[in-house]
Amino acid sequence: MIGLSTSAFYERATRQIGGLRSQAEKLQQQIGSGERLAKSSDDPVAAARMRMLERGERLAQIDQRNSGRAQTDLKIADQALGSIADVVIRAKELAMQAANQTISPEQRSAIGGELAGLRQSLLSIANGRNAAGHALFGGQATGAAYTYDETSATYVGTDGADLIGLGDGQSVDPAVTGPEVFAFEVDGTTTDIFAVLGNLASALQSGGDSSAAASAALAGLDAGLDKVTTAQTVVGGRLSWIEIMDQRREANGELVADEKAAVGGANLAATMTRLQEVMTVLEASQASFVRLSGLSLFGMMR
Known part of the structure; x- marks a missing residue:
């Protein structure tokens, strides 16, 4: 009878002390990591919410990389437009x-x-490259945007580039095409800046009626400059839109970080207080075990 009671005593004491040590280790881990959830079973609802928040953060990181890529290409285009x-x-x-x-x-x-x-x-600027090495003004074309000779230039790019997602269902066109920059109408006739310059250069070098040719070219040059200015405005607007989306993403990121801290973060003050309580109980339990086990052994010896 004494053997059974002593065995049960040791088993209960071992479980109690082991449980207290486990609690202490868990609380120490929370203090060290700042996280309350070591595994999903700690709080299944909170763990599910944390997974959703972390997926959102990963998607935001993808959106941020896309934003950076679009911003780089548009800045290159903006610099090129300034040179044009x-x-x-x-x-x-x-x-x-x-x-x-x-x-x-x-x-x-x-x-x-x-x-x-x-x-x-x-023409050299028109066939420039973006950060990925693709035609800057060629839409989706990977080669040159224009082929040309001494008298003409032909656009060989596409109608537009692939849109780049910025998150929240928003996207941006990372480029402008050659016709959006260099082509325009003069007196109802479609032409481009290359033709205007080429025709004027030929007239001046050939010795013909260069004065009349120069006067006629000025209308085309005015129209061409207006087209370039419009393209600069478009690119500037897209860069501003990217900045707005970056600011929105940053604000959302701060909200997500706050929610993650609230859902899965450890309250350090409360956790440290709880750890102190557990350690006090653990020390008391260990001291009691030593005393009681000594009495049990003495009883068995008698």
């Missing part, structure tokens, strides 16, 4: 000089040569 505007403005200055009937044939020829060089510069 500078070229067209310089071409307008030269066309106004060429329209002056008092300049010499040599001066007209020199202006024509510079205009031909400006046309080539625009």
